Amino acid sequence: MREWIREVGRVLGRAEVATGHFRLDVLAPGTAARVRPGQFAMVRVGPGPDTVGGGPFLARPLSFFDIDPSRGVISFLVRVVGEGTRALASCRPGDGLLLTGPFGNGFPPVSEGALLLVAGGVGVAPFPPVARTAASAGVPVRAVVGARTAGLLLGVRELQEAGAEVITCTEDGSQGVRGVVTDALPALLRESVPSGGAPPAGPPGGAAAVPPGEGTRVTVFACGPPAMLAAVDRLLAREGAAQVTGHGSAEEVWPFYVSLEARMGCGFGVCRGCAVPARGGGYLHVCQDGPVFPAGAVDLEGVARIGV
Amino acid sequence: MGRCSRPVPWISRGWPALACEEGLEHGAGAWPCEEGRGQGAGASACEEGAGQGAGAWPAGPLGPAGPDLRADLAGIPLANPVLVASGTFGYGREMARWFDLRLVGGIVTKGTTLAPRAGNPPPRIAETPAGLLNSIGLENPGVETVIREEIPFLRQFGVPIIVNIAGERVEEYAALAAKLDGVEGVSGLEVNVSCPNVRAGGMLFGTDPAASAAVVRAVRAVTCLPLLVKLTPNVTDIVAVARAAREAGADALTLINTLKGMAIDVRRRRPLLGAISGGLSGPAIKPVALRMVWEVAAAVDLPIVGCGGIMTGRDAVEFLLAGATVVAVGSATLVDPLAAPRIVTEMAACLAGEGFRSVREVVGLAHRAALEPLAEGSEQS
Numbered sequence: 010m011r012e013w014i015r016e017v018g019r020v021l022g023r024a025e026v027a028t029g030h031f032r033l034d035v036l037a038p039g040t041a042a043r044v045r046p047g048q049f050a051m052v053r054v055g056p057g058p059d060t061v062g063g064g065p066f067l068a069r070p071l072s073f074f075d076i077d078p079s080r081g082v083i084s085f086l087v088r089v090v091g092e093g094t095r096a097l098a099s100c101r102p103g104d105g106l107l108l109t110g111p112f113g114n115g116f117p118p119v120s121e122g123a124l125l126l127v128a129g130g131v132g133v134a135p136f137p138p139v140a141r142t143a144a145s146a147g148v149p150v151r152a153v154v155g156a157r158t159a160g161l162l163l164g165v166r167e168l169q170e171a172g173a174e175v176i177t178c179t180e181d182g183s184q185g186v187r188g189v190v191t192d193a194l195p196a197l198l199r200e201s202v203p204s205g206g207a208p209p210a211g212p213p214g215g216a217a218a219v220p221p222g223e224g225t226r227v228t229v230f231a232c233g234p235p236a237m238l239a240a241v242d243r244l245l246a247r248e249g250a251a252q253v254t255g256h257g258s259a260e261e262v263w264p265f266y267v268s269l270e271a272r273m274g275c276g277f278g279v280c281r282g283c284a285v286p287a288r289g290g291g292y293l294h295v296c297q298d299g300p301v302f303p304a305g306a307v308d309l310e311g312v313a314r315i316g317v
Numbered sequence: 318m319g320r321c322s323r324p325v326p327w328i329s330r331g332w333p334a335l336a337c338e339e340g341l342e343h344g345a346g347a348w349p350c351e352e353g354r355g356q357g358a359g360a361s362a363c364e365e366g367a368g369q370g371a372g373a374w375p376a377g378p379l380g381p382a383g384p385d386l387r388a389d390l391a392g393i394p395l396a397n398p399v400l401v402a403s404g405t406f407g408y409g410r411e412m413a414r415w416f417d418l419r420l421v422g423g424i425v426t427k428g429t430t431l432a433p434r435a436g437n438p439p440p441r442i443a444e445t446p447a448g449l450l451n452s453i454g455l456e457n458p459g460v461e462t463v464i465r466e467e468i469p470f471l472r473q474f475g476v477p478i479i480v481n482i483a484g485e486r487v488e489e490y491a492a493l494a495a496k497l498d499g500v501e502g503v504s505g506l507e508v509n510v511s512c513p514n515v516r517a518g519g520m521l522f523g524t525d526p527a528a529s530a531a532v533v534r535a536v537r538a539v540t541c542l543p544l545l546v547k548l549t550p551n552v553t554d555i556v557a558v559a560r561a562a563r564e565a566g567a568d569a570l571t572l573i574n575t576l577k578g579m580a581i582d583v584r585r586r587r588p589l590l591g592a593i594s595g596g597l598s599g600p601a602i603k604p605v606a607l608r609m610v611w612e613v614a615a616a617v618d619l620p621i622v623g624c625g626g627i628m629t630g631r632d633a634v635e636f637l638l639a640g641a642t643v644v645a646v647g648s649a650t651l652v653d654p655l656a657a658p659r660i661v662t663e664m665a666a667c668l669a670g671e672g673f674r675s676v677r678e679v680v681g682l683a684h685r686a687a688l689e690p691l692a693e694g695s696e697q698s
Contacts, residue, residue, distance in 0.1 A: 013414055015655055053652060066599050067444050068652055093444060109654060272442040274449060275651040277414075279407040281427075281456045282442035291435050292456075315439050316585065 014039040020104045027161050031087045031098040038081030040108050044073050046138035047115035047268060047301050051276035053107040054096040065093040070273045072135035088131040112276045113300045119143050122226030126152040127190050127241055129233025133164035135268055137171045144172030153193050159184035191240045198248050232268040235313035242304050265304040271295040286311035384668040385675035388643050391543040391568035391620055393477050393504045395422035395643060398676050399661045402624050402647030403428055403481035403507060408467035420658035423477035428509050431489050433459035438591035443580040448599025449648060450578055452592035455483055455512060460496050472502025483509040483519055491535040498540040506542050508533060511549030511574035513596040523549040526561035537566030545622060547571040550605055559613045570613060571622040573606045599648040600626040607639050614640020614681055630663025638683040
């Protein structure tokens, strides 16, 4: 089976899950059969590869919010930010979407220790499949989901259904922890440092998940605005230095991966458009080297300056 | 002008049978001589509307009843007249995961420089109406790596390889050409005097006929490879640059490269691209490209690679009618990785539907039609 496919997906359903945010369910069996959690598809409005006019020219890179290979259905979470995402969010059931992919590396599989997901806004998109895969492998999964206000919290139900314990943060305090995701993280990290601390509670009613205890290795995955990723990176470094002296670098304590966005031309490596600054100089390409990077490989402050 | 003599009449060459089935293994295809053409398995008449389905390759464009798609580009024999344009196909590695590269007529590589280049600061891509802006900045691994790693990979497909070369000084172009001359598998060079995205080179040559000629002359002096010169549309009179390139020894002209443009990010109140400006491509520039192909075809006796916004076989036929000997597919590959082979099939169907039996008879045909009123004495002032 070829790793990449071009197929016309059919929109099965569209739902506005929060103001300006849409979930699209798309029948695309070829794509659904190939996806690994954390990969992305290039999605173009219109069924024809030669469609010109009426829609955006370039396809948009979108993470897989849900993957159901048995039904051949994939889902995307789209935040309307411009013309392309508006066109996608305007699709109706029955409409065709030109899909190419799945592209990129995806998140590394986590089969031991515990997994901590950190999501800002629509950055939650790649995490439900990640959580499901880890939880079904017996890895306890917690997810910190942040938004400006309660009405904009995304993916909470999907993450819970995938077997994750969800901690919500809102900047206005309307739900969960008041503040941003980095305000909720220190307590969670201290609970799970290898030198000890109280093991955190497992997911409510979660049977499979085992609470991480002493010595548990916690892997951190983050996706969201670049400024948030940079803040999480700084926090992990600071907490690592403060809490785990003698355990080496923060990265060894908490393996930390980020999933990045970039403006993309093709999605599969030929245009070289999706460059992001590498730590130590030069560039990495989100479509080929990512979208998931070890946080140490990327100049996250530089990515935050560029914006998306 | 001191051209190299290359007695390579295209008709004397053997021609590859186009194998159009997806499962074709690399290297499995025979390269039969002329008589064997069209007898390969799966090759049959082209059908209107073929090539729409993903995955299932349609009947071969070189079937017995299909038009003869072969083309001669300055002595480079092509199985069909659809090249892939520089910068939209990398060095073929990623594209080989999409389709059998032998389905295209030839491959023009990513712009290659003497030293490796990391490329321009991001963002490098911006959407525009019916197209895109890019400011990649000639990111490439450098010619040594290209010769050592990329050409050997590409040449296994047996498709003509044309290496796009770019430099900041005349001597760099000459050094690049000297290094690539004689490299097995390299069929020609495309001299890029038209990249809008590097500060001290590329387009600075291409906007000046004398500077363009200096580059072409320097390259011509060190190689007998067929030389394509890729021209920029960012000039008042492209014919003047085309003539200068021809006088300096160009064997063919590729036109057009991207149009210089920019986009502004309103929210951040600054240019969207990291390099401020970039090159516009896609269907948005097709009318400009067609007009320039037309003008150069009428004035300069060189084969033309027509390029700019080709999305369909019908677009490609427009370029042939305007005077392009062959076409190159660029931005279409970004949004449809199977665009180039799809366009080969669509072009064959379009030509067949219009009653043509070969590509050659189409080239420049629209010029003749445009002259017909003159022949009837109805000359306009």
